[in-house]
Amino acid sequence: MNVFVTRLIPTTGLKLMVDAGIVVNQWKEPYDVPADELIQICKEHDALISVGQDKIDKNFLTACSHLKVIAQMAVGFDNIDLIEASKLRIPIGNTPGVLSRATADVSFMLMLMVSRMATFMYRKILDGKWGFYDPTANLGVELYGKTLGIYGLGKIGLEMAQKCSNAFGMNIIYHNRNPSLLADRSLGAKFVSFESLLGRSDVLSVHSALTEETKNKFTLECFSKMKPTAIFINTARGSIHNERDLTEALRSKMIWGAGLDVTNPEPMQASNPLLMMPNVVILPHIGSATIETRGEMSRLAAENIIAASRGIKIPYLVNPSAYS
Ligand code: GLV
Numbered sequence: 001m002n003v004f005v006t007r008l009i010p011t012t013g014l015k016l017m018v019d020a021g022i023v024v025n026q027w028k029e030p031y032d033v034p035a036d037e038l039i040q041i042c043k044e045h046d047a048l049i050s051v052g053q054d055k056i057d058k059n060f061l062t063a064c065s066h067l068k069v070i071a072q073m074a075v076g077f078d079n080i081d082l083i084e085a086s087k088l089r090i091p092i093g094n095t096p097g098v099l100s101r102a103t104a105d106v107s108f109m110l111m112l113m114v115s116r117m118a119t120f121m122y123r124k125i126l127d128g129k130w131g132f133y134d135p136t137a138n139l140g141v142e143l144y145g146k147t148l149g150i151y152g153l154g155k156i157g158l159e160m161a162q163k164c165s166n167a168f169g170m171n172i173i174y175h176n177r178n179p180s181l182l183a184d185r186s187l188g189a190k191f192v193s194f195e196s197l198l199g200r201s202d203v204l205s206v207h208s209a210l211t212e213e214t215k216n217k218f219t220l221e222c223f224s225k226m227k228p229t230a231i232f233i234n235t236a237r238g239s240i241h242n243e244r245d246l247t248e249a250l251r252s253k254m255i256w257g258a259g260l261d262v263t264n265p266e267p268m269q270a271s272n273p274l275l276m277m278p279n280v281v282i283l284p285h286i287g288s289a290t291i292e293t294r295g296e297m298s299r300l301a302a303e304n305i306i307a308a309s310r311g312i313k314i315p316y317l318v319n320p321s322a323y324s
Contacts, residue, residue, distance in 0.1 A: 001021075001022050001023070001047060001305075001308075002022065002024070002047070003023070003048065003049060003305050004044075004048050004049070005025070005051065006038070006051050006054050007026070008027075008028060009026070009298045009301070010295045010297075011298075012298045012299045013298025013299050013302035014298065016299060016302040017302045017305055017306060022305060022306065022309055025041075025045070027041075032053075035059075038060065039064060042060075042063075042064040042067060045067075046066075046068050047068050047069045047305050047308060047309070048064075048067055049070075049071045049302075050073065050079070050080075051072075053079045055079060056081065057084075058081050058084045061085055061090065065088045065090070067090050068308045068309070069090070069091050069093065069308035069314055070085065071302075071305050071314070072092065072093065072094045072318075073095060073300075074288075075094050075095055075096050075099055076210065077094050078211070086322045091308065091313075091317055091322040092317070092318050092319045093300075093301065093304030093316045093317055093318065094300075095296070095297040095300040095301060096155065096316060097155055098299075098300060099287065099293050100155040100158075101159055102289070102293040103159075103235055103287035104157075104159030104160040106283065106287045107259075107261075107287075110235070110259025110260070110261065110281055110283065111143065111164075111205070111259060112143070113281040114231050114258065114280070115140050115143055115231060115257070117140055117278050118281060119281050119282075121138060141229065143168040143170065143202075146168065146170050146171075147171045147173060147200055147202045148160075148161060148164045148170040148201065148205065149173050149174065149197045149200065149203065149204040150172065150207055151175055151194075151197060151204065151205070151208055151217075152176060152206065152207040152209070152214070152236065153175075153176045153183055153189070154209075156207045157174065157205070157207035161174070161187055161189060162186075162187065170202075170203075171190075172187050172189035173189065173191075173192045173197060174189055174192070175191070175192055175193065175194050175196075179191040198225040198226050199225055199226070201226065201227070201230055202227065202229065202231070203233060204230060204231070204232050204233065205235070206232075206233065207235070208236055208240065209237075210236065210240060214240050216239065216240075216241075216242050217241070218232070218242060218245070219242045219245045220249060223246065223248075223249035223255055224254055226249075226254070226255050227255070227256075228256065230256055231255070231256055231258065231259065232246065232257070232258040233258070233259045233260075234258075235260075235261040235287050237264075238260070238263040238265070240262075241264075243263065243264050246258060247273055250277055250279065250280060256279055257280060257281075258274070258279070258280050259280070259283075260274075260281075260282050260283070261284075261286060261287050262287075263285075267284065268282060268284075300315075300316050303315055304317075
């Protein structure tokens with residue numbers, strides 16, 4: 001079996017595959033594999049590890065229907081046409097669980113950074129504007145006892161809720177497709193309607209997958225229903241909020257601030273006005289970017305490939321119907 005990997009990845013996963021007798025070829029260029037080239041390369045391979053946002057659409061899948069497995073080295077798989085993959089009986093794997101803590105750390109960090117305008121303050125020093133002490137200037141907001149609203153309470157949302165409850169005694173409300181008994185019992189979290197999430201959250205943190213239902217969910221109309229003191233955090237996918245509307249909501253002080261680890265498009269242009277706003281903090285999609293987590297993600301991706309090479313069901317499967 002040979003596998004093509006669309007980026008250089010940590011050695012944890014590479015070693016597992018090599019030890020299992022799999023030939024591994026990696027894309028070494030500092031740009032995405034062009035779509036046509038990816039098809040040509042995959043024609044010479046039995047399996048694919050997709051890293052980043054490779055477009056695994058109908059065109060790709062039809063041309064590469066021979067693939068025994070596609071292992072996404074990420075938890076999100078919105079870049080993959082799952083229905084088409086299942087029709088072609090190609091199992092798709094992802095890397096669930098191992099990145100929940102690291103990603104929630106970034107949500108938590110963004111919340112704090114926005115609440116104290118950390119990057120704006122840092123820029124002031126760089127600009128030589130650390131002036132005399134003015135007790136009425138540079139004032140942030142505190143988080144103690146405030147209400148955290150989670151949009152999409154899966155593993156990452158639950159981690160964020162736990163941190164906020166432990167650190168600041170925040171009250172947790174959430175909106176999901178279904179209520180979560182675990183969150184209700186362990187955190188006293190309350191399932192609320194989307195409208196109520198908008199109206200009641202002091203911090204609204206997005207943790208849902210990107211789907212047809214969640215795409216462009218947070219528009220100007222939504223921001224207008226939020227508190228003028230609210231902080232909006234998104235570490236899930238940039239297309240879940242409307243970036244132009246968010247900019248307008250911040251400009252007109254409809255909401256207090258925003259922290260984004262994901263933007264639309266990515267990378268964000270350096271000239272984007274959001275980058276210069278005092279109550280905004282932007283990071284370049286680094287939710288899972290720790291040595292430990294990226295090592296684990298490569299391990300899970302490798303385990304999916306190894307299972308397929310042995311003709312057994314892959315352990316981190318997202319489309320069970322590929323096997324039915
Ligand atoms: C990162 O965005 C992931 O989906 O793992």
